[in-house]
Amino acid sequence: RKEVEQDPGPFNVPEGATVAFNCTYSNSASQSFFWYRQDCRKEPKLLMSVYSSGNEDGRFTAQLNRASQYISLLIRDSKLSDSATYLCVVNQAGTALIFGKGTTLSVSS
Amino acid sequence: GAVVSQHPSWVICKSGTSVKIECRSLDFQATTMFWYRQFPKQSLMLMATSNEGSKATYEQGVEKDKFLINHASLTLSTLTVTSAHPEDSSFYICSASPGQLNQPQHFGDGTRLSIL
Numbered sequence: 491r492k493e494v495e496q497d498p499g500p501f502n503v504p505e506g507a508t509v510a511f512n513c514t515y516s517n518s519a520s521q522s523f524f525w526y527r528q529d530c531r532k533e534p535k536l537l538m539s540v541y542s543s544g545n546e547d548g549r550f551t552a553q554l555n556r557a558s559q560y561i562s563l564l565i566r567d568s569k570l571s572d573s574a575t576y577l578c579v580v581n582q583a584g585t586a587l588i589f590g591k592g593t594t595l596s597v598s599s
Numbered sequence: 600g601a602v603v604s605q606h607p608s609w610v611i612c613k614s615g616t617s618v619k620i621e622c623r624s625l626d627f628q629a630t631t632m633f634w635y636r637q638f639p640k641q642s643l644m645l646m647a648t649s650n651e652g653s654k655a656t657y658e659q660g661v662e663k664d665k666f667l668i669n670h671a672s673l674t675l676s677t678l679t680v681t682s683a684h685p686e687d688s689s690f691y692i693c694s695a696s697p698g699q700l701n702q703p704q705h706f707g708d709g710t711r712l713s714i715l
Contacts, residue, residue, distance in 0.1 A: 524703055533692050533706040534643065577642070586633040587694070587704055591642040 493517060496578050496590035503597055507568045511593045513561040513578030520580040520588075523554055525563050528575045528592065537563075537576070568597045602626055603695050605707025612683065613715055619679045620710045622649075622693030628673035629695035633704065634666075637690040646691075649676040683714045 523540035578590040655668035667679040694704040
């Protein structure tokens with residue numbers, strides 16, 4: 491079983507749509523959880539950290555369920571500029587990040 | 600905010616050449632830096648953990664004699680791909696964290712290595 495699993499997509503949605511990405515992780519000792527965004531041929535950039543209580547940043551909402559080892563990202567009112575690959579990332583204290591393969595989102599007008 | 604600089608951003612060279620990639624933390628000290636590799640349409644995969652003042656820790660399947668890592672100071676780690684071959688062509692990215700535990704890491708811009 492892979493450490494971090496994501497649906498690779500692609501998700502093709504129209505502008506204004508709401509889209510949700512899911513992610514599961516296998517290591518119950520994981521302590522930190524993040525969503526990164528990676529544009530084509532670029533380095534990953536932190537989108538948001540994910541907290542057990544759930545957190546929101548504008549149009550983006552992240553949820554964490556430790557019991558189910560499940561993480562989600564919800565994007566509301568999709569913009570063309572949201573088109574990218576979204577990486578689910580976990581790590582334990584002081585260790586390297588473990589990346590999912592990413593979910594590709596394509597937003598069209 | 601924390602910045603990680605990586606250089607060069609693009610390298611094209613002949614097979615058999617050794618290539619050095621630098622990763623610098625510009626406004627913070629990093630006792631630990633990480634080197635990742637990403638092949639097309641694949642996820643980032645950790646290659647090694649670079650520790651200041653000690654030997655790097657390599658992931659399984661990564662040849663330490665081929666991918667030489669030096670972390671001589673708290674702000675600089677280098678990755679040298681020795682005698683590079685076409686199969687080494689990839690996107691190499693370093694990362695470091697300025698904070699304590701559980702802080703998100705910041706990435707360099709990445710180096711796109713193409714071996715002809």
